[in-house]
Structure formats: structure tokens, C-alpha cells
């Protein structure tokens with residue numbers, strides 16, 4: 001397992017569409033850990049807050065947005081962050097809104113996910129190995145971390161003074177893409193209880209859970225998807241119009257809360273659900289488990305496989 005900056009980098013930030021860097025923080029260095037699942041989407045940037053606190057930043061689609069949502073190497077991304085010593089991941093994502101009360105430009109903290117990916121994305125570190133594990137995923141985001149973020153993100157948005165509101169306790173649909181939904185699908189997701197839609201939160205959230213990392217998503221709304229009967233359906237051009245402003249606000253939120261998040265991750269209270277959660281999810285050791293597989297899994301779960 002790589003050990004770069006291990007004691008210091010406790011928080012990882014994953015940037016989505018439009019958020020390719022945190023250039024309001026000080027660049028320290030790039031690292032590019034080669035994991036058993038390959039290289040991450042892009043070299044990871046280690047950046048420093050004014051206090052000196054270090055955070056790791058990873059652009060989900062690569063810095064030039066060259067990876068489609070289905071091609072994002074999510075296992076390598078999560079494994080690489082864990083290898084740096086990261087314990088909590090704050091992910092940003094550009095999302096469509098399935099609710100009138102969440103206009104483009106607003107932010108949301110989802111607490112639930114509906115999986116509409118089509119099984120084409122590798123979504124478990126255990127896939128293809130001789131070890132079986134069933135991680136609990138009833139609460140797909142870290143309940144404590146999300147609770148911790150609510151007030152802080154809201155205050156950071158208020159301080160930004162751009163009129164961006166934070167919506168909480170929302171359900172996000174993760175679809176396969178890369179094409180957007182049909183009007184019928186978009187309307188159906190609303191009847192299912194979906195509030196937001198993206199193409200990226202899975203398998204990222206599942207993999208973070210398997211790696212025992214705290215994981216929360218700040219969803220930044222860019223459009224109303226395709227459910228409004230008298231409006232046009234979503235287009236990439238419409239999304240692009242909002243991406244830059246959302247990314248600026250996201251950078252402001254990150255810079256405002258990351259010091260406290262680092263301190264909270266160090267203290268550990270916000271991570272009590274995740275740490276140790278895989279212990280009873282992994283089927284008991286048998287002589288049929290291959291050593292090479294255990295070695296591979298030790299990269300993300302050294303506690304159980306070293």
C-alpha cells in the first residue's frame with residue numbers, strides 16, 4: 001500500500017463536472033498511486049489550506065473531462081484516496097433536479113440513492129476475487145458526516161452571498177448515461193421519490209463504503225432534467241451554462257469547511273459508522289480464498305487482509 005502523506009491527508013475531495021481543481025487552495029504536489037485496480041482518473045493534487053491542513057483533490061472525469069461517467073475508474077479512485085490515508089471523502093456532482101423547489105444553482109445533500117446504472121460498472125473491490133463481502137448500504141451516505149455537513153455547508157453558502165440554498169434529506173437517482181433521460185423516465189423517477197439525478201454517485205458511494213471511508217455528496221443542481229411538460233428537455237448546453245458558477249460556489253464551500261472537516265476526521269467521531277463496518281460483511285476466511293486476492297484487498301482493507 002502506498003504511504004504518501006499518510007498521517008496528514010485525512011480528507012479527499014472529488015470534483016465532478018466543472019470542478020476540475022481547487023485553485024483557491026495552495027498547490028503542494030501531485031501524486032499518482034498505482035492501485036491494484038489501476039490508476040485513478042487523474043493524478044491527485046495535494047493542496048494546502050491557509051492553516052497548512054492538507055487535502056487531496058481528484059477530478060472524477062480527469063482534468064480535461066476525458067472520462068465518461070461509465071468509464072470513471074471508481075475503484076482506483078477510492079483505493080488511491082485510501083492509500084493516501086484519507087478517511088472522509090467529500091464528493092461534488094453536477095445533478096439534474098427532479099423537483100420544482102430545487103432550481104438550477106441550488107445545492108443539496110442527498111441521503112438516499114436509487115440505482116439505475118446498468119451493471120456495466122465494476123462496483124465492488126471484491127468483484128473477480130475469491131473473497132465475498134456484503135457491505136451494508138441501507139444508508140448509502142455517511143449519516144454522521146452528512147449531519148455534520150448540513151449546518152456548515154448552509155453557513156458557507158450564506159457567507160458566499162450568492163443566494164444559493166441547501167436542500168437536505170434528498171434522494172438521488174444514478175442513471176447510466178451518457179445520454180440524458182427520456183421525459184417518461186424523468187417523470188417516472190419523480191413518482192419513485194427521486195429528487196435529483198446524476199450519472200456518478202454510483203459506484204463511488206458503494207466503494208467508499210467497502211473501503212470504510214466516510215462519504216458524502218454535495219449535489220449542485222444544473223437543470224430541471226426532462227420532467228417539466230411545457231419546458232424543453234435537458235441539454236448539455238443548458239448544464240454548461242450553470243457549471244462555472246456552481247464550481248465557484250463549490251470551491252468557496254470547500255475552502256470554508258475543509259479545516260473543520262479535517263479536524264473532525266482526525267477526532268474520528270463523524271466516522272464511527274464506517275470504521276470497522278466491513279468486519280462482519282466479509283465472509284469468514286476459508287482456505288479457498290486465494291492469497292493473491294487477499295493481498296489485493298489488503299490495499300484498501302489492510303485491517304482485515306494483511
Ligand SMILES: CSC[C@H]1O[C@H](OP(=O)(O)O)[C@H](O)[C@@H]1O
Nearest residue numbers: 016017069093094198199200239
Ligand atoms: C455534464 S452533464 C452530465 C454529467 O455531469 C455529472 O457529472 P459529475 O457527477 O461528475 O459532476 C453527471 O453525473 C454526469 O456525469
Ligand SMILES: Nc1ncnc2[nH]cnc12
Nearest residue numbers: 094095096197198199225
Ligand atoms: N439531468 C441530468 N441527468 C443526469 N446527470 C446530470 N448531471 C447534470 N444534470 C443531469
